[in-house]
Amino acid sequence: MLLPDGRTVPDLRLDPGVVGRCRELAGRVADQVLASVQRRTTVSIERAVLRLLGFHAAGPGGIPHVNLMVDQLHARGLLGRGAAWWLGYALRHGAHDPDRIVGLFAGLPREPPPLPAAEEAALRDEVRREARAAAGELRRRVAERDALKAELGTAPRPHKYLIVATGNVWDDVEQARAAAQAGADVIAVIRSTAQSLLDYVPDGATTEGYGGTWATQENFRILREALDQESRRLGRYLHLTNYSSGLCMSEIAFAAAWERLDMLLNDAMYGILFRDINMRRTLCDQHFSRRICAFAGIVINTGEDNYITTADADEAAHTVIASHFVNEGLARRAGLPDRLVGLGHSFEIDPAREDTIVREVAQALLVRTLFPEAPIKYMPPTKHKQGDIFFSHAYDVMADVVARLTGQSIQLLGMMTEAMHNPLLMDRYVALKSADYVYRAWKGMAGEILFREGGAVERRAGAVLGAARELLEEVARDGLPAAIGRGRFGDVARSETGGKGLSGVVERAPDYFNPFLEILEAP
Amino acid sequence: MLLPDGRTVPDLRLDPGVVGRCRELAGRVADQVLASVQRRTTVSIERAVLRLLGFHAAGPGGIPHVNLMVDQLHARGLLGRGAAWWLGYALRHGAHDPDRIVGLFAGLPREPPPLPAAEEAALRDEVRREARAAAGELRRRVAERDALKAELGTAPRPHKYLIVATGNVWDDVEQARAAAQAGADVIAVIRSTAQSLLDYVPDGATTEGYGGTWATQENFRILREALDQESRRLGRYLHLTNYSSGLCMSEIAFAAAWERLDMLLNDAMYGILFRDINMRRTLCDQHFSRRICAFAGIVINTGEDNYITTADADEAAHTVIASHFVNEGLARRAGLPDRLVGLGHSFEIDPAREDTIVREVAQALLVRTLFPEAPIKYMPPTKHKQGDIFFSHAYDVMADVVARLTGQSIQLLGMMTEAMHNPLLMDRYVALKSADYVYRAWKGMAGEILFREGGAVERRAGAVLGAARELLEEVARDGLPAAIGRGRFGDVARSETGGKGLSGVVERAPDYFNPFLEILEAP
């Protein structure tokens, strides 16, 4: 098969009927999700709206203004009308600075009287104007990013994606530069362990994270500035990515868009399964965050690779594929073109087993073949990594080979110390040097190989696809919440009303107002 | 293609006309060599004959008895009749112990008078009887080895071949056992740096080699005994190998046969090119050593891999193939069946280049396809190895993949410290663990892959084969010495009368007597 970027990968014969059916079923699932998403909003979505409207900063004690505002509205049961509406209300009452606005919100009654129609229209108009201006500024920032990318060009595929996770933004800068100089194309700054469960986005430059660095708008800015500089020096555009995930999914999407990030980890189910975040909450948040990504041309990276860190990679291979179809369906409905849907998968089959390469190749080629336009992200082994760094390195190199053979778009490079600690500077260097060698050495091989008709690769891919279809039949029939409730994904079961953050979900009022959604949803 | 051991490798379409022509030309080259070999003997061949006749020990100062005897004969110009004849002469004069025999030889005139015909016949009969008895004993020892091998069985292919080279035979035993416990199938004890140029075989157990351990019969015995023990403990036959090469090629072949070794590095041209040993000398020695190997069921490993440590692996790929045909031709003429002809090749293309895997696979598959019955030995990268052991390990793992994909029979495992030092215990462990993983992971992959018709793999293999044919045309036309004189192999040029050891080559007299050759050559 010829990929849009000009590379050839081995052909994989699949039953087009089954493929079509999967897409149709996933579409149905996505429609169901969307129907429920469109009835609701969340504290995080409303905070994101306020951020878009210019409230980026935090008050004393580091509490973001948007939290202070939204909490007041939420406490009074007023959020169903949309924070933007209330902001308009405040503005028209002469409250412009955050403190005044918060004060004004704190004084609102639980059921404020309706406005006269003219005032209502004027208020909406005013906020819409503000929103258009903000959207224009955002568009300008994104265009700036795209111009630099166009000017410098990017490296050939797969893009080498390297993790930086010192916990200290200044060390991150140093390590990100070093990684770029050693050949990285994408720098992912991992965020601190506990952040996904925080219902606010920390503020400012930070130096004390655990297992990662706090995702803050200022940290994004600092890293992007360093990478802009480094891109110019190296003559190659360097991508920056972070996590739009957890309880502040959409706010981080905003911050990332504003600070010109290129990609975001953003999955429909990750938070539900792995952070025990309430599913209604996350499904709403992901939709709005994806709308922002679509507007800002940000590639999303979905998290199916995680399923096979808890479930068995051989047995659960089909759940990855089924989830891809669902993530694709949801992404399309959030306005993301396929070229921004970086579905995630990984090389995770237990290396103690036999013939793992046949199955890894089948799986990676299946994903590639099913989603030819998507900038697929391939993850290295993690679960079965051990402390023997020499073996671990060899194992990573095998993932490099499969990535190259199957035409992946973005490859997260494995770290020989995966089972030990966050990557050291030298771990990244070692990974990059070997990946470069593999890419060079196997350059044209993917175009030389045909897999035997009816052979093990083809049979495995067919079987996984078939099982994915069966799972999708179940999900489409019973709904996504029911399927998650049965532990169908990642062997983790969650209930629709369990988990963190449900209290932050709000039914939209009939007069819900969100001027950004209007802009983002405009074709 | 289905290999005799039941494995499948990807089919490689080759022009059978070209293949046939190569074999025909190489046959001609081998015939020319043989004609010259059959006119001559060497001090080493004659010493080997005496060793076969029971003179294994050394005198005071460590000088082997066989050297003392042969030197006396050679100094008097008497060697053309064969050392066995003179031994018979000594025996019939009542000299049985080495000292007496040497004394008697020292007293011989330069042109001793002919014997009466009856005495001549009786002398020959007596030595023939001794030789038959010795050959019987050798056959018994070999049968013992084969019985153990049959009893315990050997591991599946490729056999993992590991190098041990501490310089001290007792450390070698320790490291060989450790390697076997970690999964090695073949233990190669590398010999000390300077040994190939010694015109005698050192005696006894040794503890002080440089870059290897002295190859002595006692060291062979010690290692084989340890491996016998270890084979029984592990329930898997462990092979032992050493070098039949240098100025004592045939004597070492004898010692190895006697001590039940399984394989020997033994090449027609290695000594000429890489040790500057005179070509007449080496070609004679290799023939007799191969006769011994054929008799003792020893697999020879040829040394074509070395050519591309001095010449460029891309440019000189065809010289490896041409030499394989010549080595095969010579081996067959020494009575070796194909299943004992372990042609050597290697993974040595500069890793800084692009698409090296296409060319490595083409080359490895070409060798495999041309010599399907031969227990091909595949060598890892060495020349382009660097001190970065992590990269070095990744690079070795790539050779493991190619070995597995192309159905090699014996694989020498690369060492991550190749550019540094002789292997440490942990280097072998690391290599074995990763090779096992690769073999397991890629198990059935070779049976799944087809290479594109007219694609890069096929074209490269065809081009290399074509160039090999052209080179063989030249060699058949001008003779092997002329081709070596032009530096056709390994970029090293040598002349027919240059190099070390020519003085040890002797024209056979018309009445040359070698009862072992009679036995070995018997069909």
Added chain:
Amino acid sequence: MTDPVLVRPYGDRRDDGVVQLSFVLPLPAGERARAAAAEVARQLGLSGVQLAAMEPAAEGYTFFVLYGRTAAAVDAAALEVPEVAAHRHGFDELNEIARREVGRRIVVLGACTGSDAHAVGIDAIMNMKGYAGDYGLERYPVFEAVNLGAQVENAALARACVERRADAVLVSQVVTQRDVHRENARQLIDELERLGARGRVIAVLGGPRIDHRLALELGYDAGFGAGTRPSEVAGWIVGEVLRRMGKSLH
């Protein structure tokens, strides 16, 4: 082992003391960096240092690989080695002994605590399906095993121990960056002490970077590291319960 055994690293020949080392120095590659790396090796007490690789890993950063000989030697017999007493019993046998000797179900709570969300390790020990072909604690009739999952707060876990009258609490800690696991682990012990319940609960710590020594140091009764099998933990808990009853498990 009681005879003194002096061991040294072994590379090529016995007691040669060979070790391999790698690190990065914040210097550009070159003769000065080479000398600096050699000096680091010297400060580590290495002799016969061979620089295998000096590679520019980035601007101003150089990656080194080197080999050297250490004079370090350890009397292995003299080392004090705190070991988790291993009881080797089959599944049925252990259940039978515990039923007979303890006479009631042993209540075990498990959790991955604090900000740590890595549930796979504690699941491997607790869950029905178990790990590496070994049943998890939930499968043992003798245990009343409750897996509370990941990101469980220490205060809540301590309260649960009291409320459910837990015999043992199993704590998993996987994230260790900047010693966050130490803090998390200690916190539970503090909470148990605050509730006056520390003495009543057997506290077990586990995780890939945990060992018995560290667990003791952090105030736990035992520690289990990478590759632990559920049956080892089951055996140890039964043994410890019996020990506290004044009996012993053979």
Added chain:
Amino acid sequence: MTDPVLVRPYGDRRDDGVVQLSFVLPLPAGERARAAAAEVARQLGLSGVQLAAMEPAAEGYTFFVLYGRTAAAVDAAALEVPEVAAHRHGFDELNEIARREVGRRIVVLGACTGSDAHAVGIDAIMNMKGYAGDYGLERYPVFEAVNLGAQVENAALARACVERRADAVLVSQVVTQRDVHRENARQLIDELERLGARGRVIAVLGGPRIDHRLALELGYDAGFGAGTRPSEVAGWIVGEVLRRMGKSLH
């Protein structure tokens, strides 16, 4: 560099001192071996030691990988770094300077000496075709370069230096096990001294495990290591010949 610069290994954060280590101990894997490995690390002065791997490499042998923090710190600026003065001249330029300033061809003999048969390194420096896109010394009109090949005896090489009135002798040493290269290298210097010729010949040592410091120690005038390019050697020789003539190469 003259300001003091104190550098330490850098893993995750500046000056964290992180180094990676691996070695084998002659002990069976287990708690005792783990403690022994930790003790080795302690004797090396490491703190915060993390055992990454403990694997049975064979019966009675265990392979360890570990990470730790060293307190080692080096004042890079204060290090004494003997460097081969580098002269950067193009091929034509160098020939031109030498023709003009030296006024005759410079005689250079090259060999890989003693039992060492590794000719590729000395060939790379000497032979016409050169190395890594750089011409070998034989290609320079200004040199009369003779490559004697491998396994050349030191006595013979010293005699050849005298007979051919060599300006410089280039010696390659690749095999280093048990310091055989040191012996081989020293022997040539001894032979030259015995013939009273040491002062007249510039002696250069090279090979993958050679550096300038070692060459000086062994009595040579310069040393070149892994990855040396012929042009560096050519430049250095011309410079040294000029220096001995009281001139200098800029």
